[in-house]
Amino acid sequence: MPGAGDAPVDSSPPTQRRHDRSAWLVLAALAASYRRAASVPSRGSSLKNAPLPAISFNRMADAASPQPVPLTNGLVYVDARMPGFTRVRHGRSFRYRDAKGHWLRDINELSRIRQLAIPPAYTDVWICPLPNGHLQATGIDARGRKQYRYHAEWRLLKDETKFERLELFGRxxxxxxxxxxxxxxxxxxxxxxxxxxxxxxxxxxxxxxxxxxxxxxxxxxxxxxxxxxxxxxxxxxxxxxxxxxxxxxxxxxxxxxxxxxxxxxxxxxxxxxxxxxxxxxxxxxxxxxxxxxxxxxxxxxxxxxxxxxxxxxxxxxxxxxxxxxxxxxxxxxxxxxxxxxxxxxxxxxx
Structure with missing residues (x-):
């Protein structure tokens, strides 16, 4: 079995072996860079120091509701079945309600929602109330398919996993x-x-x-x-x-x-x-x-x-x-x- 820094040895045709080796070396470098990137918050990010908002999920839903689970890099794993924000059409735009039915007025929350760029055609929109939730929003598109909006840091972690998996597959x-x-x-x-x-x-x-x-x-x-x-x-x-x-x-x-x-x-x-x-x-x-x-x-x-x-x-x-x-x-x-x-x-x- 190859060592940690070795490309795999193969008995396939020379041309294929050369391209596979090159790909393996690039993927190994990409996986390493993603591991480094995932260990450092994005520029301007304060996820590691961001406390969870003062939301009592036990008061908002029954005991069977999924609860946020802490993850790496300040993220929390959430479930779209937990209480969240909903979108309501208001003229040619939208307004948003929290889990208690109150209109959202917080400038930071509204800015975060706008940055998610949820298409206007989506229906049954759910928005995570936590700015560091791994899943930020879901909605149903025009073809009836459920679509997802993930946190940028979660996508980074997923990319790291993808490149690591390909690196191992190459081996x-x-x-x-x-x-x-x-x-x-x-x-x-x-x-x-x-x-x-x-x-x-x-x-x-x-x-x-x-x-x-x-x-x-x-x-x-x-x-x-x-x-x-x-x-x-x-x-x-x-x-x-x-x-x-x-x-x-x-x-x-x-x-x-x-x-x-x-x-x-x-x-x-x-x-x-x-x-x-x-x-x-x-x-x-x-x-x-x-x-x-x-x-x-x-x-x-x-x-x-x-x-x-x-x-x-x-x-x-x-x-x-x-x-x-x-x-x-x-x-x-x-x-x-x-x-x-x-x-x-x-x-x-x-």
Whole structure:
């Protein structure tokens, strides 16, 4: 396992390994900078010394109401079910009431609310009465979706967590890829690939195509697919190559050609099993068993030795692509130059 200051060693193709290493080093630096930033209040901020307003929540609600919980950097964790401020339309603008129904007149409170920039179209608006609450406001948008406004310091903490997670995922990638390669090699000796081989194939596709893992609910209700919910009709196998073609989230058409003999062999075997679902394996009882996104995440946790999920692959590769595009822009190289940052349509193993 790499030391604290080392980038991970990988057996993936040289170009991918170079970009992954660069991304890992940048993410490690970003995570460190966010850790430093999170330990110091923002300029002009007095959160660390700001006392909680003199609000008695026990008098304002029953004992079952959620109570604020102190967090790091002077923040408190709040729940939108706790008593808060409400917004009332007043002509072409708005006025605000506190939990007791009194109009808000405090200049500082009104200024804080204005700075939240809650869209006028939002309904059922709840505003946190605490200036250091991690969640500052909620509302329902025009499409009926609940939206959230978070404290700037909370977003900083969340960004720190995000970069730390990506840094750790970068460290775990060599272990994941080694496990996948081992299971795919073992599958070549089996008459019918088992559960491990099918899951290794899915993780391999996650890693090289950047496609979503899939969700049964979306497949059944919206006919939008991801890797685990693909049907036999979504893949065309020819020789040692295969082509995926399906509609995913929001009806977006996805097409990808994969040149990987081991992956192709497993998928061809899956197609021989009864049923329309693509990714299946034959159980000990001879019955075909499908796999789900939960199975993929369990495989990843076991391979990585940490609590990573399929979504981390898309986050990782999206970050690598963004960093590579930034590098190309800064170096003056053509943006359309073939690179790991360009979303590929063909994926090969060399």
């Amino acid at each position: 775990a990638l060599p272990r994941i890829r080694a496990r996948v390669a081992r299971d795919l090699r073992a599958a070549a000796k089996e008459s019918s690939p088992g559960r491990a081989a099918v899951l290794a194939t899915l993780v391999r596709l996650l890693d090289i195509t950047f496609l979503r893992v899939g969700n049964d609910e979306y497949a059944n209700s919206n006919q939008s697919y991801g890797l685990t919910t693909l049907r036999n009709r979504h893949v065309d196998v020819r020789g040692t190559s295969l082509k995926l073609r399906f509609r995913g989230k929001s009806g977006v058409l996805h097409e990808a050609q994969v040149d990987d003999p081991r992956v192709t062999r497993v998928i061809r075997s899956c197609q021989q099993l009864p049923g329309q679902e693509l990714f299946q394996f034959q159980g000990l009882d001879g019955e075909a068993r499908s796999v789900s996104s939960s199975d993929v995440n369990e495989y990843l946790r076991d391979a990585a030795g940490d609590n990573f999920t399929a979504k981390d692959f898309r986050t990782w590769h999206g970050t690598v692509q963004a960093l590579e595009l930034t590098r190309l822009a800064c170096s003056g190289e053509p943006a359309d130059r073939p690179s790991h940052a360009s979303v590929p349509r063909r994926f090969s193993v060399r």
